[in-house]
Amino acid sequence: MKFLYRKQCGRCERKSPVKTLVGNSVLELVVGDITNEETDAIVNAANSQLAGGGGVDGAIHRAAGPSVMEQTSQKYPEGCPTGEAVITDAGQLKAKYIIHTVGPIWRGGREGEEDYLRAAYRNSLQLAVEYGCKSVSFPAISTGVYGYPLDLASEVALSEIRQFLLGLNDAMLVRCVLFNEGTWGAYCRVLEQWRCDETNA
Numbered sequence: 001m002k003f004l005y006r007k008q009c010g011r012c013e014r015k016s017p018v019k020t021l022v023g024n025s026v027l028e029l030v031v032g033d034i035t036n037e038e039t040d041a042i043v044n045a046a047n048s049q050l051a052g053g054g055g056v057d058g059a060i061h062r063a064a065g066p067s068v069m070e071q072t073s074q075k076y077p078e079g080c081p082t083g084e085a086v087i088t089d090a091g092q093l094k095a096k097y098i099i100h101t102v103g104p105i106w107r108g109g110r111e112g113e114e115d116y117l118r119a120a121y122r123n124s125l126q127l128a129v130e131y132g133c134k135s136v137s138f139p140a141i142s143t144g145v146y147g148y149p150l151d152l153a154s155e156v157a158l159s160e161i162r163q164f165l166l167g168l169n170d171a172m173l174v175r176c177v178l179f180n181e182g183t184w185g186a187y188c189r190v191l192e193q194w195r196c197d198e199t200n201a
């Protein structure tokens with residue numbers, strides 16, 4: 001794994017993207033609103049009814065327009081089980097696709113939450129590859145309404161993405177689009193820890 005750069009403006013302390021090479025692929029951590037992303041696909045942190053809601057799900061549906069909900073209702077009337085993923089086009093968004101995945105609700109950590117969260121990332125990435133996507137943006141799935149502790153969720157997210165990218169032959173860009181600097185910082189700390197572990201290995 002090669003770390004490309006990490007910058008912080010000394011004046012305003014705004015954080016620049018962090019980029020890391022994983023195999024042939026690039027993993028990026030940015031602060032932003034995922035609805036503005038121009039990656040081939042963006043991932044939505046949905047609920048298992050695909051019924052829309054608040055948080056990133058609400059923001060994506062508002063920005064994409066009603067055609068996306070029409071597609072989910074028509075193509076996936078049964079919804080989407082926790083840990084799985086389904087795909088629609090992206091309506092009025094700049095991305096081509098929205099991958100709707102369902103993260104686990106945090107119930108203390110003994111109800112398979114980690115496995116479900118890993119599956120949500122893995123199945124989303126698999127679907128992206130099946131649809132020919134070369135770039136995908138993820139929010140921090142389950143860390144809002146679903147209450148998954150951020151320090152645990154960031155480790156799970158990045159390790160699952162890393163494992164997936166290491167198994168790919170083709171290059172892909174995976175961008176974690178984190179809504180605030182606190183979330184971004186938690187993700188950065190995971191990469192810092194990996195870098196320390198590598199240095200000390």
Ligand code: AR6
Pocket residue numbers: 032033034035045046047052053054055056057058059060103139140141142143144145146147148177178179180183
């Ligand atoms: N861009 C990027 N990240 C965002 C955005 C945005 N526009 N808006 C919020 N986030 P959440 P969950 C971050 O609650 O925990 C919904 O009602 C947010 O700060 O959206 O998986 C669904 O319908 C947090 O870090 O998703 C489900 O019922 C992260 O996205 C339920 O919430 C995830 O927070 C899913 O809960």
